[in-house]
Amino acid sequence: xxxxxxxxxxxSKSFLLPHLRQTTIKSQVLxxxxxxxxxxxxxxxxxxxxxVARGEFLGIVGRNGSGKSTLLKILAGIYPPTRGKVAVHxxxxxxxxxxVGFHPxxxxxxNVYLSGALLGFSKGDVRSMYDxxxxxxxxxxxxxxxxxxxxxxxxxxxxxxxxxRARADILLVDEVLAVGDAAxxxxxFDHFHELKRGDTTVVFVTHDMKAVREFCxxxxxxxxxxxxxxxxxxxxxxxxxxMLGAKAR
Amino acid sequence: xxxxxxxxxxxxxxxxxxxxxxxTSDLKLRYQASALGYLWTLARPLAIFSILxxxxxxxxxxxxxxxxxxxxxxxxxxxxxxFTEATTQSLSSIVSRASLLTKINFPRYVVVLSVAASVLxxxxxxxxxxxxxxxxxxxxxxxxxxxxxxxxxxxxxxALAVSLFLSALFVRFRDLNYIxxxxxQAAFYATPILxxxxxxxxxxxxxxxxxxxxxxxxxxRYVLITDQTQTIAQLYGTGWARAIPVGITxxxxxxxxxxxxxxxxxxxxxA
Numbered sequence: 440x441x442x443x444x445x446x447x448x449x450x451s452k453s454f455l456l457p458h459l460r461q462t463t464i465k466s467q468v469l470x471x472x473x474x475x476x477x478x479x480x481x482x483x484x485x486x487x488x489x490x491v492a493r494g495e496f497l498g499i500v501g502r503n504g505s506g507k508s509t510l511l512k513i514l515a516g517i518y519p520p521t522r523g524k525v526a527v528h529x530x531x532x533x534x535x536x537x538x539v540g541f542h543p544x545x546x547x548x549x550n551v552y553l554s555g556a557l558l559g560f561s562k563g564d565v566r567s568m569y570d571x572x573x574x575x576x577x578x579x580x581x582x583x584x585x586x587x588x589x590x591x592x593x594x595x596x597x598x599x600x601x602x603x604r605a606r607a608d609i610l611l612v613d614e615v616l617a618v619g620d621a622a623x624x625x626x627x628f629d630h631f632h633e634l635k636r637g638d639t640t641v642v643f644v645t646h647d648m649k650a651v652r653e654f655c656x657x658x659x660x661x662x663x664x665x666x667x668x669x670x671x672x673x674x675x676x677x678x679x680x681x682m683l684g685a686k687a688r
Numbered sequence: 689x690x691x692x693x694x695x696x697x698x699x700x701x702x703x704x705x706x707x708x709x710x711x712t713s714d715l716k717l718r719y720q721a722s723a724l725g726y727l728w729t730l731a732r733p734l735a736i737f738s739i740l741x742x743x744x745x746x747x748x749x750x751x752x753x754x755x756x757x758x759x760x761x762x763x764x765x766x767x768x769x770x771f772t773e774a775t776t777q778s779l780s781s782i783v784s785r786a787s788l789l790t791k792i793n794f795p796r797y798v799v800v801l802s803v804a805a806s807v808l809x810x811x812x813x814x815x816x817x818x819x820x821x822x823x824x825x826x827x828x829x830x831x832x833x834x835x836x837x838x839x840x841x842x843x844x845x846x847a848l849a850v851s852l853f854l855s856a857l858f859v860r861f862r863d864l865n866y867i868x869x870x871x872x873q874a875a876f877y878a879t880p881i882l883x884x885x886x887x888x889x890x891x892x893x894x895x896x897x898x899x900x901x902x903x904x905x906x907x908x909r910y911v912l913i914t915d916q917t918q919t920i921a922q923l924y925g926t927g928w929a930r931a932i933p934v935g936i937t938x939x940x941x942x943x944x945x946x947x948x949x950x951x952x953x954x955x956x957x958x959a
Contacts, residue, residue: 454957463861463862463863464861464863464864464867465863467861512790512956515792515793516793517789517790517791517792517793517956518956518957519953519954533791533792533793535790535791535792536791539787539788539791539792540788540791540792542713542717544717544720545713545716545717549713549716552709553709553713556705556706556708556709557706557709557788557792557794559701559702559705560705561701561705562708
């Protein structure tokens with residue numbers, strides 16, 4: 440194993456529960472008069488330690504609300520950790536959602552430039568790859584309509600097509616494979632295989648155990664904000680399904 | 689040296705790209721559904737100017753004795769407009785971009801800068817309209833008009849500082865917009881925009897002129913349009929009196945940057 444690109448040491452994250460957070464000046468003033476209420480803290484991640492090596496394809500699985508997406512957002516620098524350390528070496532691009540920054544009132548073309556900018560591409564960069572983006576999305580000729588007039592499938596294809604242009608050392612992917620028709624999913628899988636062949640490091644959050652078995656080198660199972668298990672894709676996928684099955688019964 | 693420039697370039701390339709994309713898409717969105725499009729940015733100050741001219745110059749005759757009073761008014765209104773628009777639009781800007789802030793990590797100040805940039809664009813167009821009127825009315829302009837450059841820089845710095853504060857505070861305190869709306873109204877009348885300062889007793893005008901907005905507007909009118917107006921330098925007998933409003937602006941700017949940087953780490957989870 441070569442040097443780690445991501446190092447997470449004893450990471451914890453807690454949120455103040457929204458309904459107890461003081462959001463108006465009135466409630467602040469009232470709380471000065473009243474005895475102080477204790478603030479309820481929701482611990483989402485609790486002592487996560489983790490390393491990801493260059494070129495590794497790491498899967499993160501776990502039930503809804505187990506803390507997977509929060510972990511991804513902390514890796515992406517979107518949330519600050521409450522405790523612990525996160526070190527990321529290299530250019531990191533997050534895909535928390537497809538079509539981030541898309542605006543329904545702008546045209547398909549304008550949205551390509553906008554979401555390209557969010558990935559760090561200048562106007563000139565996008566212009567030079569524009570034809571490739573459009574042909575990959577299979578949408579020639581209809582790029583000057585407003586985005587809201589496209590079907591949701593077409594919107595996803597544009598978004599994914601822009602996303603595939605991202606050049607990064609580390610990609611964070613949250614469940615984007617769950618969208619689109621079968622043909623489109625095939626295309627996503629092909630793209631992932633390509634990434635796997637290259638030396639891009641991928642951290643991949645998903646509920647799809649088929650995808651886990653197909654791509655991941657190593658998988659961690661998160662439960663109640665802690666790493667409950669870590670291992671090869673088949674072991675962890677079985678364990679996860681077993682856990683869900685036990686719950687269902 | 690070149691490695692220093694290179695590190696600056698690397699650090700600000702991404703914010704600059706996002707800023708540009710945000711400003712261009714904002715402009716496109718703002719004008720795409722209107723028939724006249726960009727012309728509206730020019731038509732608005734023209735229309736405001738006509739109203740001011742009729743009300744203040746023809747009916748109320750407030751500014752008699754002040755040469756070119758209509759243009760004098762318009763300059764004040766346009767400068768005040770920059771402050772009002774920048775601050776009220778910035779106030780909710782972080783919260784309204786919440787869905788973006790929770791998906792990607794980029795410097796949060798870009799959001800506030802993008803608001804300021806589109807306000808600056810319409811400010812520049814408004815200034816062009818004023819220049820047009822000044823040519824038509826044959827307002828004599830001297831070299832002292834170059835003082836407008838530092839004056840406008842002070843105005844922009846002040847507006848940006850307040851914008852950074854408001855946008856970061858609004859994430860926590862959601863009734864700030866109502867408070868700010870009322871405050872802006874009060875501040876509008878506390879600033880000598882519609883009335884000549886000579887109408888105000890001197891002990892009050894000495895206080896009013898300590899506000900950066902009042903100082904900047906009066907100074908800009910003085911250097912560009914007419915010396916028949918009261919500036920902080922005249923009232924206090926020395927130009928060094930400007931140190932107070934300029935000092936307020938600089939202190940506010942530093943505090944705003946520190947505060948915004950500290951708070952912005954938590955925008956994604958609180959917005």
